[in-house]
Amino acid sequence: MIVTIVGLGLIGGSMAIDLKRCAFASTIYGVDSNKEHCQKAIELELVDAIKPMDEAIWAADLAILAIPVDAILKTLPEALNHISKNSVITDVGSTKYEIIQSIKDHPKRSRYVAAHPMAGTEYSGPEAAIKNLFQEKVCIICDKEKSDEDAIESVEKMFRALYMEPLYMNAKDHDTHAAYVSHISHISSFILASTVLDKEKSSKTIFDMASGGFASTVRLAKSSPKMWAPIFKQNNENIVEVLETYIKKMEDFKDFIKNDDKEGLLKMMEKANEIKRIIK
Amino acid sequence: MIVTIVGLGLIGGSMAIDLKRCAFASTIYGVDSNKEHCQKAIELELVDAIKPMDEAIWAADLAILAIPVDAILKTLPEALNHISKNSVITDVGSTKYEIIQSIKDHPKRSRYVAAHPMAGTEYSGPEAAIKNLFQEKVCIICDKEKSDEDAIESVEKMFRALYMEPLYMNAKDHDTHAAYVSHISHISSFILASTVLDKEKSSKTIFDMASGGFASTVRLAKSSPKMWAPIFKQNNENIVEVLETYIKKMEDFKDFIKNDDKEGLLKMMEKANEIKRIIK
Numbered sequence: 001m002i003v004t005i006v007g008l009g010l011i012g013g014s015m016a017i018d019l020k021r022c023a024f025a026s027t028i029y030g031v032d033s034n035k036e037h038c039q040k041a042i043e044l045e046l047v048d049a050i051k052p053m054d055e056a057i058w059a060a061d062l063a064i065l066a067i068p069v070d071a072i073l074k075t076l077p078e079a080l081n082h083i084s085k086n087s088v089i090t091d092v093g094s095t096k097y098e099i100i101q102s103i104k105d106h107p108k109r110s111r112y113v114a115a116h117p118m119a120g121t122e123y124s125g126p127e128a129a130i131k132n133l134f135q136e137k138v139c140i141i142c143d144k145e146k147s148d149e150d151a152i153e154s155v156e157k158m159f160r161a162l163y164m165e166p167l168y169m170n171a172k173d174h175d176t177h178a179a180y181v182s183h184i185s186h187i188s189s190f191i192l193a194s195t196v197l198d199k200e201k202s203s204k205t206i207f208d209m210a211s212g213g214f215a216s217t218v219r220l221a222k223s224s225p226k227m228w229a230p231i232f233k234q235n236n237e238n239i240v241e242v243l244e245t246y247i248k249k250m251e252d253f254k255d256f257i258k259n260d261d262k263e264g265l266l267k268m269m270e271k272a273n274e275i276k277r278i279i280k
Numbered sequence: 281m282i283v284t285i286v287g288l289g290l291i292g293g294s295m296a297i298d299l300k301r302c303a304f305a306s307t308i309y310g311v312d313s314n315k316e317h318c319q320k321a322i323e324l325e326l327v328d329a330i331k332p333m334d335e336a337i338w339a340a341d342l343a344i345l346a347i348p349v350d351a352i353l354k355t356l357p358e359a360l361n362h363i364s365k366n367s368v369i370t371d372v373g374s375t376k377y378e379i380i381q382s383i384k385d386h387p388k389r390s391r392y393v394a395a396h397p398m399a400g401t402e403y404s405g406p407e408a409a410i411k412n413l414f415q416e417k418v419c420i421i422c423d424k425e426k427s428d429e430d431a432i433e434s435v436e437k438m439f440r441a442l443y444m445e446p447l448y449m450n451a452k453d454h455d456t457h458a459a460y461v462s463h464i465s466h467i468s469s470f471i472l473a474s475t476v477l478d479k480e481k482s483s484k485t486i487f488d489m490a491s492g493g494f495a496s497t498v499r500l501a502k503s504s505p506k507m508w509a510p511i512f513k514q515n516n517e518n519i520v521e522v523l524e525t526y527i528k529k530m531e532d533f534k535d536f537i538k539n540d541d542k543e544g545l546l547k548m549m550e551k552a553n554e555i556k557r558i559i560k
Contacts, residue, residue, distance in 0.1 A: 094492075118492045138488045167488060180480040182492030188472045189497050191533060192465060193552035195526045200460040203558050208418045208447060212374075212398045212462030213500045215559050217469050220493045222556045225549035232537050232545065243534040246475045247527060253471060254523040257516050262509060269505035272473035276502045278483045279495050 003158075004060035006031040006053065006075065008041040010121060011092050012066030013129025015162070016046040021131065024161040029056040040126040057082040057089070062154055065091040070230035073102050080108045088151040090115045090158075094178060095234040096142045096171040104146075113155040114142040114171065117164060118182070122222040134162040142171040179238035184246060186220045186228060187239070193221030283438075284340035286311040286333065286355065288321040290401060291372050292346030293409025295442070296326040301411065304441040309336040320406040337362040337369070342434055345371040350510035353382050360388045368431040370395045370438075374458060375514040376422045376451040384426075393435040394422040394451065397444060398462070402502040414442040422451040459518035464526060466500045466508060467519070473501030 003025040005012045012030075019025040030047030032038050038050045057063050057079050065072050065079065072093045080103060083089050090113045093099055100114050119137040121128065139159040144152055156166050169177070196214070200206050206214070232239055249268070256265040283305040285292045292310075299305040310327030312318050318330045337343050337359050345352050345359065352373045360383060363369050370393045373379055380394050399417040401408065419439040424432055436446050449457070476494070480486050486494070512519055529548070536545040 118489055120492065122493075137491045177480065177482075177485050177489060178492070181476055181486055181489040181494050184475060185472060185492070185494040185497040187530075187533060188468055189493070190549055190552040191526060191530050192468045193555040194529050194548060195464060195522065196461055197551065197554055198529075199522050199525055200457065202457075205457050206461055206555075206558050209398055209457060209461040210559050211417045212400065212458070212465065213402075213469070213503075214461050214465040216496045216499055217465040218555055218559060219496055221552045222559075223493075225546050225553065228549060229542060229545050233540060233542070236537050236540070240534055240538050242475065242479050243530065243537070245479055246471060247530050247534070249474050249478075250467075250471050250523065250527055250530065253467060254520055254527070257512050257523070258520050260513060260516070262513070265509050265512065266505050268474060269470055269508060271477065272470040272501045273505065274477055275473040275486075275498055278486050279490050279498060279502075 001025055001061045002027045002029065002059055004029045004031065004051075004056040004063040005047065006056070006063065006065045006079070007067035007071075008032040008037045008046060008126045009066065010124050010128040011117070012064065013041065013044070013046045013126045014131070014133040015064060015066065016041075017129055017131045018134065018162050019158065022161050024158060029059060031056045037126050044126060044129070046126060046129060053079070054082045058084055061087050062158060063087065063089045065089070065093070068227045068230050069093040069095050069099065069234050072099050076112070077103050077106055080106050080112060083108060083111055087111065088113060088154045090155045092117055094182065094231045096174045098234045100143055100146070100171045109146060110148040111151055113147045113151050115155060115159070116140045116142070116174065116178070117159065117162075119164075122219050124224040124227065134159075134164050137164055138167050139164040140167050140169055140174055142169055142174050144168050175235050176238050179235050179242050183231065183235060183239055184242045186223060187232075187243065188246070189218055189220035193218050281305055281341045282307045282309065282339055284309045284311065284331075284336040284343040285327065286336070286343065286345045286359070287347035287351075288312045288317045288326060288406045289346065290404050290408040291397070292344065293321065293324070293326045293406045294411070294413040295344060295346065296321075297409055297411045298414065298442050299438065302441050304438060309339060311336045317406050324406060324409070326406060326409060333359070334362045338364055341367050342438060343367065343369045345369070345373070348507045348510050349373040349375050349379065349514050352379050356383050356392070357386055360386050360392060363388060363391055367391065368393060368434045370435045372397055374462065374511045376454045378514045380423055380426070380451045389426060390428040391431055393427045393431050395435060395439070396420045396422070396454065396458070397439065397442075399444075402499050404504040404507065414439075414444050417444055418447050419444040420447050420449055420454055422449055422454050424448050455515050456518050459515050459522050463511065463515060463519055464522050466503060467512075467523065468526070469498055469500035473498045
């Protein structure tokens with residue numbers, strides 16, 4: 001199977017590594033608007049060849065858009081124009097509703113499968129690509145009924161080859177759940193980094209004290225702003241809603257501390273502790 | 281050397297494991313008000329024997345208080361009363377100012393060394409004790425000049441045996457830095473867990489989507505409320521101050537998203553990205 005990957009960063013590159021290793025892809029064509037990324041992807045042997053977008057899409061049995069969600073909005077209709085009749089196009093964007101809306105009337109809509117593999121690290125670019133990134137993680141497939149059956153099968157087969165478990169949701173639900181769990185985690189981490197850098201002027205102190213739990217809590221704040229800003233924009237309503245809850249709870253917590261309300265404080269922390277039941 | 285550890289939880293238990301392994305301690309006596317913890321500590325061979333507090337302190341060359349900071353406030357003066365002339369007492373509390381204030385006029389003040397080893401996990405109790413917990417981490421020693429030189433040496437030697445690097449600060453600075461880096465991380469994680477549990481009603485969805493960065497960001501929310509509430513209380517002024525900055529930044533971030541202020545959003549995230557320079 002010929003696989004084309006548009007976007008040779010962390011996600012696209014990591015998919016390339018494993019789709020080749022497991023022999024799902026016989027050939028992988030890479031596309032990237034960044035010439036250095038293209039060169040690096042060849043050097044690292046992530047892809048067999050770099051091709052211009054139209055040509056690479058046309059040649060593909062399966063094309064994957066692994067680019068930021070604003071770029072997916074722009075690229076997807078054009079890519080659908082160039083996909084050949086029996087081929088399939090999918091994406092890996094962290095938002096789904098707006099992307100699906102943008103091609104809802106496209107004559108080849110049914111050759112597109114909207115997907116979101118829930119995996120990543122805080123790093124970006126082709127050098128960040130690693131093997132086994134997707135193993136045992138979940139891949140969400142949205143609005144399944146709008147895609148041809150064989151297109152869904154083809155994409156499921158690819159994700160199963162990466163040892164992912166497919167889950168099905170409609171796009172609206174996906175975006176809500178993504179805001180409630182994943183997007184808020186990134187924002188909480190960005191704000192933590194921003195606060196600590198603002199209050200604590202000594203880099204050495206931050207470094208020395210990071211083992212007190214800061215390092216893992218702040219990890220996501222290293223994520224790419226160019227990738228995340230468009231996600232926050234496309235999912236703004238859900239995110240603003242969850243941020244309002246977050247801020248309200250943070251205000252309450254501050255008041256408990258300020259007013260030495262031990263009971264309120266303990267109750268809120270014990271409630272938060274319930275996350276143990278879910279995340280081991 | 282006979283070491284007495286008061287509090288056989290994650291920290292006390294992990295110290296016991298390594299102080300015995302590296303032969304720093306020839307005998308370890310354990311003290312804990314929780315009988316199940318005492319029994320477990322014997323079963324797990326964390327300590328050689330359980331003794332009543334007074335007896336165990338009296339027998340010790342070095343006594344370590346590894347209990348919550350409110351319990352340290354109560355126990356330290358009493359423990360100092362029972363420590364023998366050439367022995368030393370230290371603690372591992374996450375706050376230092378109030379603890380040091382509480383014994384500042386104690387006749388044996390100089391036999392106490394105020395310490396804070398910056399290491400831990402989100403788990404608690406004797407079963408949570410692990411080896412190598414402290415390796416390559418920093419241990420902060422406060423108000424060094426108030427302790428006898430040989431007492432400082434003895435405590436430094438112990439932390440070095442755990443492969444920790446000692447750092448020196450005054451207690452006020454310690455508490456400020458701890459609030460700015462460690463304590464805020466825990467609060468941010470508690471609020472994240474609390475928000476996600478509130479907004480996302482499906483445990484399965486939380487579990488499935490946790491790989492999108494949620495799991496590591498929320499890790500500290502599993503921490504023990506009974507250990508953390510007294511830390512927040514003792515360090516309330518610093519914490520309220522840093523929370524005010526945190527909330528202000530979160531409000532700004534929400535407004536950037538709400539008003540589609542791409543530039544403001546990118547700028548704030550790029551600033552947060554600078555944490556990469558410090559935490560690799």
